[in-house]
Amino acid sequence: MSFVEYSEVIQDSDVAIIYLGHNSVMPVKVQHGAQTQTRYGVIRHSSDLIGQRYGSKVTCSKGGWVYVLHPTPELWTVSLPHRTQILYTTDIATITMMLDLKPGSVVCESGTGSGSLSHAILRTIAPTGHLHTVEFHQQRAEKAAEEFREHRVSHLVTVRNQDVCKDGFGVMGVADAIFLDIPSPWEAVGHAKAALKKHGGRLCSFSPCIEQVQKTAEALTDHGFEEINTLEVLLRVHDVRTVSLPLPDFGPDCSAHPEPDAMEAPPPAPSQTSINIKTTTPPRELPGHTGYLTFATKPRT
Amino acid sequence: MADNGDDEDHYRIKEGDYVVLKRGDIYKSVQILPKKKVIFEKQWIFLDNVVGCLYGNTFEIRSGGGLQLQNTKTTESPPDSKVAGTDNRNIIDDGKSQKLTKDDIEKLKDQGLKGQEIIQQLIENSATFSNKTEYAQDKYIKKKKKKYENTVTVLRPTCRILAMMYHGREPGKICHLRYDTLAQMLTLANIHANSKVLVFETCAGLVLGSIMERMGGHGTVVQMFPGGGPVRAGVESFGFPAHFYETLHEFPICHLNALEAGILDTFAKAPDAGEKESNMTAEEEDVLPGADPQGDSPEEQRMETVSADDKVQDQKKQEEEKRREAKAQEKKVKQEEKQRKLAAAAARLDGRNADGLVIASRFHPCPVLLRLLRFLSPSRPFVVYSQYLEPLIECYTKLKEQGGAVSLKLTDTWLRHYQDIVPAERPEFSRNSPPTRGRDCCRGVAPPPLKSSFISDVVLRLFHVLNPLYKNKIFTKNP
Numbered sequence: 001m002s003f004v005e006y007s008e009v010i011q012d013s014d015v016a017i018i019y020l021g022h023n024s025v026m027p028v029k030v031q032h033g034a035q036t037q038t039r040y041g042v043i044r045h046s047s048d049l050i051g052q053r054y055g056s057k058v059t060c061s062k063g064g065w066v067y068v069l070h071p072t073p074e075l076w077t078v079s080l081p082h083r084t085q086i087l088y089t090t091d092i093a094t095i096t097m098m099l100d101l102k103p104g105s106v107v108c109e110s111g112t113g114s115g116s117l118s119h120a121i122l123r124t125i126a127p128t129g130h131l132h133t134v135e136f137h138q139q140r141a142e143k144a145a146e147e148f149r150e151h152r153v154s155h156l157v158t159v160r161n162q163d164v165c166k167d168g169f170g171v172m173g174v175a176d177a178i179f180l181d182i183p184s185p186w187e188a189v190g191h192a193k194a195a196l197k198k199h200g201g202r203l204c205s206f207s208p209c210i211e212q213v214q215k216t217a218e219a220l221t222d223h224g225f226e227e228i229n230t231l232e233v234l235l236r237v238h239d240v241r242t243v244s245l246p247l248p249d250f251g252p253d254c255s256a257h258p259e260p261d262a263m264e265a266p267p268p269a270p271s272q273t274s275i276n277i278k279t280t281t282p283p284r285e286l287p288g289h290t291g292y293l294t295f296a297t298k299p300r301t
Numbered sequence: 302m303a304d305n306g307d308d309e310d311h312y313r314i315k316e317g318d319y320v321v322l323k324r325g326d327i328y329k330s331v332q333i334l335p336k337k338k339v340i341f342e343k344q345w346i347f348l349d350n351v352v353g354c355l356y357g358n359t360f361e362i363r364s365g366g367g368l369q370l371q372n373t374k375t376t377e378s379p380p381d382s383k384v385a386g387t388d389n390r391n392i393i394d395d396g397k398s399q400k401l402t403k404d405d406i407e408k409l410k411d412q413g414l415k416g417q418e419i420i421q422q423l424i425e426n427s428a429t430f431s432n433k434t435e436y437a438q439d440k441y442i443k444k445k446k447k448k449y450e451n452t453v454t455v456l457r458p459t460c461r462i463l464a465m466m467y468h469g470r471e472p473g474k475i476c477h478l479r480y481d482t483l484a485q486m487l488t489l490a491n492i493h494a495n496s497k498v499l500v501f502e503t504c505a506g507l508v509l510g511s512i513m514e515r516m517g518g519h520g521t522v523v524q525m526f527p528g529g530g531p532v533r534a535g536v537e538s539f540g541f542p543a544h545f546y547e548t549l550h551e552f553p554i555c556h557l558n559a560l561e562a563g564i565l566d567t568f569a570k571a572p573d574a575g576e577k578e579s580n581m582t583a584e585e586e587d588v589l590p591g592a593d594p595q596g597d598s599p600e601e602q603r604m605e606t607v608s609a610d611d612k613v614q615d616q617k618k619q620e621e622e623k624r625r626e627a628k629a630q631e632k633k634v635k636q637e638e639k640q641r642k643l644a645a646a647a648a649r650l651d652g653r654n655a656d657g658l659v660i661a662s663r664f665h666p667c668p669v670l671l672r673l674l675r676f677l678s679p680s681r682p683f684v685v686y687s688q689y690l691e692p693l694i695e696c697y698t699k700l701k702e703q704g705g706a707v708s709l710k711l712t713d714t715w716l717r718h719y720q721d722i723v724p725a726e727r728p729e730f731s732r733n734s735p736p737t738r739g740r741d742c743c744r745g746v747a748p749p750p751l752k753s754s755f756i757s758d759v760v761l762r763l764f765h766v767l768n769p770l771y772k773n774k775i776f777t778k779n780p
Contacts, residue, residue: 004493004494005495005496006496006656006678006681008678019707019708022708053679053680054679054680055678055679055680055681056679067680067707068680069680070680070681072491072682073491074488074489074491074682089485089488089489090485090714092488093481093484093485093487093488093489094481094484094485096484096487096488097460097461097464097480097481097483097484097487098461098484100459100460100461102460102514102515102517103493103494103515103516103517103518103519104517120488123491123493124493124515126493126494126495127494127495127519128517199312199355199357200357213719229718229719230718230719231716231717231718231719232716232717232719233481233714233715233716233717234714234715234716234717235485235712235713235714235715236712236713236714236715237710237711237712238690238711238712238713240694240697240698240711278694278695278698279694280690280694280711287715292719299357300312300355300357
């Protein structure tokens with residue numbers, strides 16, 4: 001198991017994802033002799049997990065069952081322990097494509113936060129790329145580094161505990177892409193420019209407030225970035241359901257001339273009272289605003 | 302480590318490269334071929350001069366279509382940049398504000414004036430320009446730039462650029478797949494290096510190419526295709542190195558039944574059976590089954606009774622015979638190659654252990670999905686795109702009924718672009734203004750509302766699904 005490569009069978013010290021039901025997933029550190037409590041009962045790692053195929057159904061002690069899934073960054077995003085507000089897959093997917101990320105890309109990121117985006121980046125840039133991630137909070141930086149180790153991706157990432165606005169990313173002229181998710185991204189633009197390759201690269205800044213976006217865009221222009229554009233992506237989920245629509249009753253058929261052979265025909269069957277249709281309904285609440293994504297290109301210098 | 306001059310070569314444009322031409326929001330994918338005329342935004346250009354230049358360079362289009370590297374960044378603001386009005390109450394739209402006529406402008410063009418210089422002239426000869434508000438001035442300049450700018454930038458193709466290009470130019474070819482939806486698909490399907498991905502798409506190869514880009518030449522991609530042959534024009538536009546294609550396989554869905562019944566090999570050996578992919582001409586078809594040069598063909602028998610006068614004709618016949626043999630041999634080699642490829646693709650599928658499945662086509666997704674799911678390992682994601690909602694509702698419903706998939710979600714993404722956060726045409730202004738103040742604080746006016754265009758046009762339906770499970774197991778209900 002690793003977050004950048006699939007495997008078939010669950011092994012000791014893997015991180016697996018337990019699927020409990022719709023929208024309910026939890027990560028589990030697989031260990032000989034360990035047990036995990038779920039609402040369906042206890043899962044015994046040695047007998048229920050180790051040696052089983054990923055994707056299997058596991059019956060818990062109370063008799064209920066769950067599925068064990070191979071971890072992916074997307075599953076991690078919805079199951080990881082939050083230390084900060086995180087980025088969700090919708091934004092992550094947009095960022096990945098708009099920054100032209102692919103195997104071999106070198107990326108600088110700040111702040112690491114809870115590592116949601118970090119894992120997605122690592123998956124995309126493996127096996128030949130590298131992620132330099134900067135987090136100014138010491139415990140969070142340490143926790144992130146620990147998780148990267150457990151997820152078998154630490155060879156692809158360097159975590160630095162420093163303030164990106166003061167000290168930059170710790171590298172110069174190596175990055176293909178920069179990602180900023182900090183309160184004052186305009187203060188880091190200069191460092192971002194220095195970290196990017198001489199040949200140019202892409203940059204993305206994520207900010208919840210439009211005022212932050214304006215300031216960042218101005219800083220980007222001042223530093224010679226081009227193709228500055230800001231966008232927002234929202235995900236709408238459709239609930240598939242069967243809906244029963246009643247048919248109106250206009251009263252019995254009142255035609256004046258009965259047919260001569262009407263006596264032979266059987267009386268008409270009672271008409272349908274409703275029609276079932278399969279359709280989708282939008283969710284009750286509109287999707288929430290996460291943040292604005294500002295992209296830019298650093299030209300060759 | 303900073304990069305050195307050695308990898309400069311990697312950033313230089315070479316002949317034969319696939320590039321993307323760009324001006325503003327307009328993109329076009331072309332191949333750099335010598336002396337080839339290319340049409341871009343209603344202008345004919347020759348790309349010869351870009352060879353040897355660096356990717357990202359911008360070129361001026363000279364008269365005659367040749368390209369010249371733009372030396373300096375000619376983005377000086379017009380001299381009146383600091384003079385602007387506050388509103389348009391006194392601006393009368395009588396069509397007489399511009400002193401230059403169409404002919405005047407043509408003359409300027411003929412004189413060889415660059416786009417930027419023409420715009421400068423238009424501004425100086427406009428009676429109302431200095432009365433416009435800053436925003437109106439920006440809008441005016443932007444509009445004129447679009448019309449008179451004569452530059453083109455040469456970019457290296459990427460999934461982002463090509464997806465935006467296809468969506469802007471030929472959305473019908475890609476089933477109207479919007480680029481942000483494509484982005485979601487690539488991530489949700491967990492496309493990454495060293496995995497095995499099955500693709501079924503009729504999006505001109507854009508989806509396939511994007512997947513290949515995200516795999517970086519590591520792993521395996523098997524393209525399932527309908528009909529005679531896989532469409533891959535879009536893949537070429539990515540300009541992948543040759544070794545990427547070693548990871549790419551293709552398998553015709555018309556052989557799927559045979560594959561699953563285990564009789565694919567024998568089926569494919571028959572020369573006429575199902576070989577719709579072969580480019581047989583009628584003539585060659587006649588030659589192939591009967592072209593047995595070792596046998597006593599009628600030609601050979603005739604040659605025995607030939608007279609001296611017919612010797613020339615004989616020679617001709619012999620040469621023709623040789624050509625036919627050569628063709629038959631070529632045909633044989635091609636067929637063997639095709640067999641080999643088919644077998645290789647079949648071998649990739651036989652394990653039923655693909656790591657990902659992506660479907661994006663004009664076909665009804667339901668039968669495709671239910672069929673191809675069989676080739677997916679347990680605990681692996683799949684994604685289905687459809688332009689329309691109802692077919693995906695059917696997929697969702699059928700999957701729920703038959704079981705074997707969890708975390709099914711039917712979603713679509715909405716995208717909104719924000720314009721004019723900072724107008725790039727006025728670098729002087731933003732440089733001179735005090736850093737802490739916003740654009741309009743010096744005039745005591747509230748910031749204007751940001752323009753945005755909410756793209757919800759073709760309401761795209763993305764079927765977001767995670768993780769099919771162990772398929773052939775008996776599911777017992779929860780007690």
